[in-house]
Amino acid sequence: MRIENRSKFLLIWLTVLTFGLVCINISRSAPIDSETVEVAYLFNKGNGNVAKDISGNGRDGKITGAKHVKGVIGDGLEYDGVDDNLIVTGYNGIGGTDPRTTVFWFKTTTVRDHSWVKWGVNSPSQKYYIRAHVRGDECNLRVEVNSGNNFGTDNVCDGEWHHCAVVFPDGSDAVKDHDLYVDGKLQEKEGTEFAMDTSVDSQVVNMGAPLANHTFMIGSFDEVAIFNVDLTEDQIKTIMDNGLQAALGVDPQGKLATSWAMIKTY
Numbered sequence: 001m002r003i004e005n006r007s008k009f010l011l012i013w014l015t016v017l018t019f020g021l022v023c024i025n026i027s028r029s030a031p032i033d034s035e036t037v038e039v040a041y042l043f044n045k046g047n048g049n050v051a052k053d054i055s056g057n058g059r060d061g062k063i064t065g066a067k068h069v070k071g072v073i074g075d076g077l078e079y080d081g082v083d084d085n086l087i088v089t090g091y092n093g094i095g096g097t098d099p100r101t102t103v104f105w106f107k108t109t110t111v112r113d114h115s116w117v118k119w120g121v122n123s124p125s126q127k128y129y130i131r132a133h134v135r136g137d138e139c140n141l142r143v144e145v146n147s148g149n150n151f152g153t154d155n156v157c158d159g160e161w162h163h164c165a166v167v168f169p170d171g172s173d174a175v176k177d178h179d180l181y182v183d184g185k186l187q188e189k190e191g192t193e194f195a196m197d198t199s200v201d202s203q204v205v206n207m208g209a210p211l212a213n214h215t216f217m218i219g220s221f222d223e224v225a226i227f228n229v230d231l232t233e234d235q236i237k238t239i240m241d242n243g244l245q246a247a248l249g250v251d252p253q254g255k256l257a258t259s260w261a262m263i264k265t266y
């Protein structure tokens with residue numbers, strides 16, 4: 001009788017403990033408002049030349065050349081650095097001085113000014129270009145407008161996956177107001193200050209193709225998203241640690257189990 005009671009007691013405790021752990025995980029799994037995401041690609045289900053947008057905004061991307069390979073979570077894209085690109089058809093990005101955040105994972109062994117994400121026209125203040133800043137045999141995360149720029153110090157071209165986040169905070173008006181994060185670490189700001197006034201009139205968002213005198217992205221790319229808000233350091237770390245799908249609470253299959261299966265595999 002005593003043994004039976006102990007067993008029941010243990011079972012109740014295990015149930016409570018398990019429920020508690022599940023609740024903690026759920027509360028951590030969707031800390032970002034999915035309404036703030038403009039476009040997000042996981043690249044997990046290779047579907048020809050279409051990048052499926054999970055934002056709910058229907059902004060599927062057109063992949064030119066880039067191949068589906070193993071990414072940081074599931075599949076990612078591999079760019080050849082010659083002419084591979086992804087065009088976010090019909091979407092011109094975020095304009096003026098509106099807040100924004102762009103996140104992605106990247107891996108390469110090539111040091112060059114990888115063109116990651118760009119929009120806006122190539123005129124002072126009006127372009128918006130996230131690319132690498134080459135520093136000797138290393139390269140850093142960089143954002144620039146025509147006439148100004150802002151770049152960090154951590155090397156992202158060392159053959160390892162790196163999580164990059166470019167945040168333009170609400171109420172800001174110049175390029176050095178951006179906060180740059182590499183692997184969740186806020187970067188020191190270098191570069192030349194210049195006013196922001198991003199154009200959304202004519203240039204569709206590109207991921208891979210260069211602007212003017214620069215070079216195509218070469219390497220692996222995964223989990224890219226653009227938000228219309230300035231995500232916090234904690235939110236960026238949540239995306240980095242849990243993936244976009246879990247961070248946004250997006251569940252295309254309608255099964256919670258899908259989120260648990262999408263754990264980082266590197």
Ligand SMILES: [Ca+2]
Pocket residue numbers: 042043044071072073074075076222223
């Ligand atoms: Ca992926």
Ligand SMILES: [Ca+2]
Pocket residue numbers: 064065066080082083084
């Ligand atoms: Ca190609």
